[in-house]
Amino acid sequence: MMEWIRWHFSKPTAADVIQRVVNRLNDAGATQVTFKEDSPEVTFTLNGTQMHSHLAHLLSDVLRAKGGRARDAEVRRYVDGVMLRPMSKDLPEHAEDYASVRSRLIPLLRTHADMGKNALNAANSLSLGQDAPPRETNDTPWRAVVGDYVAILGLDTPESTARVAQGMLDRWGVSFDDAFDDALQNLRGLPENDGWQQVAPGLWQGAWNDSYESSRLFLPDVIYRSGVAHPVVMVPLRHVLFATDANDLAGLTLMAAACRRMQQEHTRWLSCRPLQLVEREWQPFEPPEALRAQFQALIAVEDSEDYTTQKNLLEQQHAQDPAAPFVGSVQLLQFKDSDRVVSYSVWSDGVDTLLPHTDLVAFASQEKPDQTVIVAWADAVRIAGHHMQRVDGLHPPRVRVSVFPTEDEQAQLRAVQAL
Known part of the structure; x- marks a missing residue:
């Protein structure tokens, strides 16, 4: 009813x-x-x-x-x-002429983790013997924005937004930079609809209602149009853009809480890493000390989910290889009576492991199974980093560890235990 x-x-x-x-x-x-x-x-x-x-x-x-x-x-x-229409080569993404698609281009905000997931998906399709995907699927050009954020190109169609890949640009005879400039102009020309809406005292949300709210990060003048003097933004979902002032403690608290709620209610996020606009340039935002744990908890949950997705894809890729390393998991630790959340991974004695980058590392010895040593990641790198092998091409990053620290190194680790 x-x-x-x-x-x-x-x-x-x-x-x-x-x-x-x-x-x-x-x-x-x-x-x-x-x-x-x-x-x-x-x-x-x-x-x-x-x-x-x-x-x-x-x-x-x-x-x-x-x-x-x-x-x-x-x-x-x-x-x-x-x-329900028949699949057709006449769709925009199959066009040969750039002029016919130019007005449909749109800039999209994504993360390195998104790009890494797409690359693993494409590799898994090949390993499973499926039809080799065209270059358009495998090779998506991108531009670094700030921190973990990247910019890619989308092609707006009535039913979806397709990723623009290098093969498509090659066919159209246009560079990524030139196409991106055109996409920015298209974004700027979209209807304002309700524009910025104040959803709580000190907290604003974009209400353009076109699914490209997060893309407005590419238009600093639109961000300033919110009226916020020192903008800090978060984009928890692709169609959600929050803004508050860097000096507004209450607004920052509300924004973090709203993003936390979206993490709980949704399964597919963009990112909860806050950014600050300074003289029309984006930079990572460092929350004030009173809110640092609340913001770090959001990032810890986000990273954990990204690593879980990556672990599943890597295990699919390695399913037929008995010599493949174990893909380590990320665990979260919630501190009692606190907003603080930290991540940890396990470096096990005798296990060849792809170790995720976490706040803490737990060293599990075969000889002393009841004496696991937990240290900060920085200390693990300082003492046992020479045992870590860099793994290229993975986002989020991992290192391969197949050698356990020596007795002397384990003693040094025990001396700097974090928990």
Whole structure:
């Protein structure tokens, strides 16, 4: 009943829209239908072809439509006209002429972890004997932004935003830099809609409602348009952009709490690493001491999830290789009566391991299994770093450890135990 009321008289949720999309797909004979509400997106198989689509554009159209019949029409138009159409080489990403796609380009904010995941997915497709993906899938050009953030190009289509890869740029005869400049102009030309909205005292949120909220980081003048004098921003989701003032302790607290809530409610994030805009240039933001633990906890959870995804992909890649190293996990430790959260990994005696970069390292000796030594990462590198082998090409980073510290090194580690 509540869903019917929202659909006809109020504001439908992403779950309401997805359910109606799924119902229509089922009626059309689609199988293996799965969906994610936080993205939102849907994957299904129709006539032997697996298809995938983001639903952010549809959600925006449904919210703009007035009344249940108009919203039903939007769903019907989208599913029947876009998602169920035959696959065609006439789609924008297959265009040969740059002029035909130039107005569809959009800049996208991503992270090194995103790029690493995409690379492992592509490698796994090859190792499983699937059809070799084209270069467009394997090679996505990017530009460093700041810290862990990178910029890539997207191609806006009615049903989704496709990543622009090097093969596409080569076919169009345009450089990444020139295409990115065009994409910035397209972003600047998008409708303002509600612009910046104050969602709590001292906390602002972008309300452009086009799924490109996080991309506004590429437009410093738009950030300053919020009216915040010393902007600090966070982008927990691709379509969520928060801003507050670097000197506003209450605003920073609210922003961190909002991001924490989104981590709990969603499964697919962009990043909770805060950035500060200083003279139109982004730089990592160092929270004040009173809030440092709260912000560090967000990053620890984010890194843990990134490493978990990476671990699963690496284990798929190594499934047929008995000599492959063990892929270490990241564990989180919550301190009692505190916001402090730290991460740790285990360096085990006699186990060839791909060790993740964590706050702490636990050294587990075979000879003294009841005397695990836990030290800060910096101390582990200082004392036993010569046993760490750098692993190229992995984001987030790992080192390979196949040799356990000597007795003398273990004594040095015990002398600097963190816990």
